Amino acid sequence: MSVTAPAGFEAAGVAAGLKSTGKKDVAVIVNRGPQRTAAAVFTSNRAKANPILWSQQAIKTGAADAVVLNSGGANCFTGDFGFQTTHQTAERAAELLGVGAAGIQVCSTGLIGTGDETFRTRVLSGTADAISRLSADGGDDAAHAIMTTDSVPKTVRIEGDGWTIGGMAKGAGMLAPGLATMLVVLTTDAQLTGEEADAHLRAATRVSFDRLDSDGAMSTNDQVTLMASGASGRTPDAAAFRAALTEACMSLATQLMADAEGAGHDIFIRVLHAANEDEAVTVARSVARNNLFKTAIFGEDPNWGRVLAAIGTTDAEFDPYDVDVTMNGVRVCTGGGPDRPREEVDLSGRMTRVDIDLRVGEAEATVMTNDLTHAYVHENSAYSS
C-alpha cells in the first residue's frame, strides 16, 4: 500500500521512457485533503539538483498538493534549461490537478548532468500519464517507479490511534548523511499543522536517515517529503505521532541499508558513554567511513585495530587507550589492548554489531553502514550513475 495506505492519498507509477529498460520511471502522489499540510527536508550538499532548488522554495508555504518524482535522470548541473524542466513539470502537474504550481514538489534521481530536450519531453508526458492513472491503490506502482539501482521497492505502513502513516523510499548508492542519498515520500491522514509536520519530520529524520552512511558519498538530490491529508479526522498525540513517524523512517532506512549497492553486511555502529550525542555520531561515523574497517568486515575479520585507528582521527572526548570495542557480542578490545580472542567473533551473518564504549559520559548514538565489497566496486565502476 505504501504511500496510499493513509486515507486521502492517490498515487500512480508509469513508464515514460526515461529508463532504457522500459521500467516505470515517473511517480505521482497526490494529497486529496481535506488538509494539504506538508514538510520536507533536503540534502545538505551545496551542489543541489534543480528539483531541490524548486522544492525548497515551494515547501516554504508548509503545504503541498502532490509530489512528482522521476528516476531516469538527476537533472542536476543541467543549467537554466534543467531548472525550466522542473518548473514546467510543476506547472503541468498543477494544471492537470487544478492547483497552483507552488503546491507541487518535484524530485529526480539518476545520472548527474543529464537532462536534455528528450528528458524534458518524457518527464512532462510521463507526469500527465501518471496523473491520468491516479488511484487509491497506486502506492505500490509509485514505489516501483522511483527505483534506480534498488533491487526491491521499500515501503512502510504504521497504524496509530485512528490514523495511519505510509511511506516509500528509494536509494542504493551515494548513501551518506545529511541526508542519506534517497528520495522518500511519507503520507499520513492525521491532522497536522505545517509547523507540526516540519518539527516531527526533522526529529524523525535526524535519528534515522541522517544516521545512515552506506558509502560516505552525499547526494545532490536527496529529499524526504511528508504530506498530511487530515482525512482521518484525528489530531494525533504529538509524542505518539513522532514515535510512529520515527519508526516509519527507521524501517525505510534499514530497508535502504539492506539493499545498498553490493553490500554483504549491514553494520550498526553504536557508540556508548560519549560526552554528548553529537560526539557519539562523529565517532561512529568515522568508523562507518573507514574503508579499511569496511573491507575488514567484508572479509569477516574482527579487526578492532582499524576501529581504534578510525576513531583516533576525531576530536571527540575520550582516551584512546581506555576504550572498549565489542563485535557481535564479543569484547575484543578493552582499555587500549586486546581482550577476547578475535577467533571468537562470528561475522559470517549479514547483521553486524560494533559497540564502542568511550567511557566518558552518558550519551549514545548508532550509525548504520555497509561493508566495502567487490560488488560495490563493480556496480560503481562498470556503469555511469
Next chain:
Amino acid sequence: MSVTAPAGFEAAGVAAGLKSTGKKDVAVIVNRGPQRTAAAVFTSNRAKANPILWSQQAIKTGAADAVVLNSGGANCFTGDFGFQTTHQTAERAAELLGVGAAGIQVCSTGLIGTGDETFRTRVLSGTADAISRLSADGGDDAAHAIMTTDSVPKTVRIEGDGWTIGGMAKGAGMLAPGLATMLVVLTTDAQLTGEEADAHLRAATRVSFDRLDSDGAMSTNDQVTLMASGASGRTPDAAAFRAALTEACMSLATQLMADAEGAGHDIFIRVLHAANEDEAVTVARSVARNNLFKTAIFGEDPNWGRVLAAIGTTDAEFDPYDVDVTMNGVRVCTGGGPDRPREEVDLSGRMTRVDIDLRVGEAEATVMTNDLTHAYVHENSAYSS
C-alpha cells in the same frame, strides 16, 4: 644507496623472524656524525603506537644517533608491555652503539594489537643483529627491511651543492593525511641545526606526504625522520636545501602512490583559483576521499557529476554552479553544466589528472590519491593488516 647516500651514515636490514615469510623485517640507520642533528614529524592520529609515543619524546632534544625500524608488527594498543618493548629496543640499540637511549628513534609497522613476548624477543635480537652488520652500503637492505605490503622498495637520492640527501620510505595501505601512513627516513650530510632541520622537514612534508591520501585511512604509526650528519662540512643555502628536501619527499610520496595497495590509477587532483591554500586542499581531499569518484576512475568513467557532488559537501568558498572540471586535459564541465563530451576523455593510462577551477581566488593545491579497485578490496579483506 637510499639512506646511506650521504656521508656519515651506516645502515643494515636483517630478517629477525617477525615476518612469517622469512623476509627482512628489522632495519637500523646510524648517524656517525660529526653532527647528530635530527627532526621528525608524526601521525596526527590520537591513537598512536608505542614507538610514536617514545620517539615523540626522544626527538625533543633535536638530536638522534639512530633509527630502529621493524615491519613485523605495529606495537600499537599493546599496553604497558608494548611500551616497554619499545623502550628496551632503544636501550639495547643505545648500549650497542655506545650512545644514550634518548638518541634512538623507534618505528614499527604491521598489524595493530600485536606485540607479545615472542615479538619482543625477536625485535631485540634483530636490532642487535642489524647493528652488527652496519655498513655504509647498507641503505638498500634497510629499504627492503621496512617493506610490508609494498611490492618495491622506495628510495631517493638528491645531490645539492656539496651535500647530499638520501631517503627511504614504506607504505602501501592506510595512506591518508597527517601523515600518509608510512615510515620514512631521510638523511643528509649537510650541516643543520635542530631548528633548521625541524623547519625544513615540516615545510617539505606539508606539501608532499601530507597531500597524499590514497584511501582516507590514517595510520597509528606514521613517522618521517630526518637525520643530518654534517659530514659534508657544508652549510647549505636554506632555500636550496628546503627545495631539495621537498623534492626528495615528493619523489618518495609519488613512489608510495604508485605502489598503493591494489591501485590502478595515480590521481593528481589539482584545485585552482581557491580563496586560500587550506580551502584548495579541503576541496581536493573531498574528491580524493569519495568512493564513488574513486570507483568511477577505476572504471575509466569521467564522471564529473561525482566530482561536483563531492566538493559540494565542503564549506570552501566557491559557487557550485560556476566551477570547471577538466579530466586529463578535457574540460567536461564548465559553469555548472556539461562542456566537452565525456567520450573525449581517455582514462586508460595510470596517470590521471583532475583539475577543478573554483574561479574565486589565486590559491591552488594538489592532493594525490588512487582509485578504488577490486584489488584494494581484496588486499584489505583477505588478510589482517
